[in-house]
Amino acid sequence: MISAQAAKKQASAYLRDEGSGLSAVHASRDKKHGVWVVGYRDPKQPDETLDGGALVVTDEGEVHSIGSTPDAVDHLMESLGRGPWGAEEGVWSREDESLALLADEDTEEAAGLVALAASRRPWPAVLGEELEKPYFRELMRFIDLERLRGAVYPPPGDMFAAFHLTPYEKVKVVILGQDPYHQPDHASGLCFSVPRDIARLPTSLRNIQAAMVRDGFTPPPHGDLTSWARQDVLLLNTALTVRDAEPNSHAKEWREFTAAVITKLNERRRPIVFVLWGNPAQSTRDLIDEDRHEVITAPHPSARGLAQTQFREAGTFAEVNRRLKALDAGDVDWGIA
Known part of the structure; x- marks a missing residue:
């Protein structure tokens, strides 16, 4: 010995x-x-x-x-x-x-x-084989090394928060964003969500709230979207980590994993409403069988100029509920605090 x-x-x-x-x-x-x-x-x-x-x-x-x-x-x-x-x-x-x-x-x-x-x-009963693949282990090693070199968001315990809050078998809506907020204390592991104590909301979240108002919903007095996740809305980014002050810095590394998640969701027999905001999210559209699932697209919430107006006027929240009701899947109370 x-x-x-x-x-x-x-x-x-x-x-x-x-x-x-x-x-x-x-x-x-x-x-x-x-x-x-x-x-x-x-x-x-x-x-x-x-x-x-x-x-x-x-x-x-x-x-x-x-x-x-x-x-x-x-x-x-x-x-x-x-x-x-x-x-x-x-x-x-x-x-x-x-x-x-x-x-x-x-x-x-x-x-x-x-x-x-x-x-x-993240969903080990569903993604178990994916988590054992060499690329995923290399991805986790890459993130560990990135955290040693500097600030990476969200913190380790929140990296897969979306999966923990919304079980695979219950997902009825997927909102697919880009990558986490790249400033301190903002990213929570849920796309577009911030902790309740963040006083000034990011531009994307302010535009989301403006779109909610236009659709007839009253936004909560904070930016925490956990209530959506608990209503079976998977709040997923196409990249799940980001370096401080460097948007899209980990986008390439997460691409294969995100595609695997969308593919697994697409295999679900019960229809899902996919909300694809922005080009990175919409690039996954070819992974979705639109004969079985619903797809809604709009510009990214952080868009400016005409695209910002198009996002706010897209009617996304009302349209999601309309399609959920058509699928006999209930609806989402978007305004719940």
Whole structure:
């Protein structure tokens, strides 16, 4: 058996080779599997809880990255052919499993690991295969590195908030935007929504409220659209993260994942009303079977000049409810606070 110090040394070398800038800080022995589970931190912010998974170091010196679900080591051992567990399920595959931690002596770091596990599980029962694909794992690694280099919005725990608030089987409307707000404290993981304490609303949200008024709805006295998400409206951006002050900075990296989400929604038998605001959203239109689903388009809410007028006068909210009623799917109370 290698020592804890040797395991940490192997883990540190792995992190260095990956270019992550992180460093191993402690190793806990997993006696069931005969491996070391190594936690890590950002050495530039030693007092901050780091949202992340963990590394497993075997006695042969192999290093493997894992998530923080309770059976993550079991699944790793299975994938390496070292366990008697059933074959198909991946680390992120079971939607209702608890988020207890791997053996970890640091309770503050444990809380961060739990938050990360939740934040990286968008509809695992539906997107499970997608979450195991190399491109998605590379995407998560890219976002982690971006957060080390500078501010990225929204925070890790809100990255997949739209999926957590609106389950796949309940989605009846999809509003597809562009990317999150790129200024501090605005992005919440729901497209166009901001926290309730934001006093001055972004231009796009002010135009949305103006469009609501024109359609006969009274906007709430804030910019938090959580109530829409809880009424089965999926508030999805085509890119789910963005660098501070750099709109569209992560658009390319999220393209494949967003297309997979739209494809899965398109497979739903029960019709969905897709609201595509702006060119990036409308570029996904060819993924939607319009013989089964409804599509409504309009300029992006942040548009200016004539396009802004066209957005406000498009009648989107009234039209969504008209089509929902035609589908016998009820309607949305757009003005609920």
